[in-house]
Amino acid sequence: SQELEQSPQSLIVQEGKNLTINCTSSKTLYGLYWYKQKYGEGLIFLMMLQKGGEEKSHEKITAKLDEKKQQSSLHITASQPSHAGIYLCGGRAGNMLTFGGGTRLMVKP
C-alpha cells in the first residue's frame, strides 16, 4: 500500500509568519492532492499536482511536487487565523486515494 507521511503533525505559528507542511510518499505519486479540513467537517479541496516539479499557488498558499514525485510541500505565506485547520495530503495510486496523517495548524493572533 502507499504510505504517506506528513510533517509536522501539529504546528502553532504566530499570525503573519510563514510555514511549510511536508508530505512524503514511499512510492511515486501519480497525483498529489492537498485538502483543508476543520475537524468534524468535510474537506475543502486546495490543489492538485501531477507533474514532477509542478508548483501551484492560490492566494497565500503554494504547493510544490518534487521532480521524483515523492515529496510535496505546502507553504503558507503570512499566515492568518483563517488558515487554521487540519491539512491533509492525499496521494493517488490507481483508483485509490490514501491520506497522510494530517497536520493540525493553529495560528495565534
Place this chain on the structure above:
Amino acid sequence: GAVVSQHPSRVICKSGTSVKIECRSLDFQATTMFWYRQFPKQSLMLMATSNEGSKATYEQGVEKDKFLINHASLTLSTLTVTSAHPEDSSFYICSARLGLAGDTQYFGPGTRLTVL
C-alpha cells in the same frame, strides 16, 4: 464547482439499530464514490469504493455485512451501518469522483454518527 452532499449531517441512534447515510453528487454524475471514516485526531481511512451498478470494493478489515454500500445511480451512494454499536460512532465522509481515475475527488460535508 462540483458539489457533494451528505444526509444526515448528524445522527444519534441506539445500539442495535441500523443507520443509513446518503451521499449525493448534486451537479455531476459520479461513477465512483468513496466512503471514509475518521476517528478523533486521526486522518481519513478509506472504507470502501463504490461503483455504480456493481458491488462495492471493501478495504481490508472493513466488514461488508456491517457496512452495506449501495450505489444505485450515478448520483447516489448509500452507506448503511447495520446493528450499530458504540464503537461504530465516528465521522463518516463520502467523496465522488467526476470521471476517470486521476480526476479530483470531491468530498461531502460528512456525517457524525453517535451510537448510544
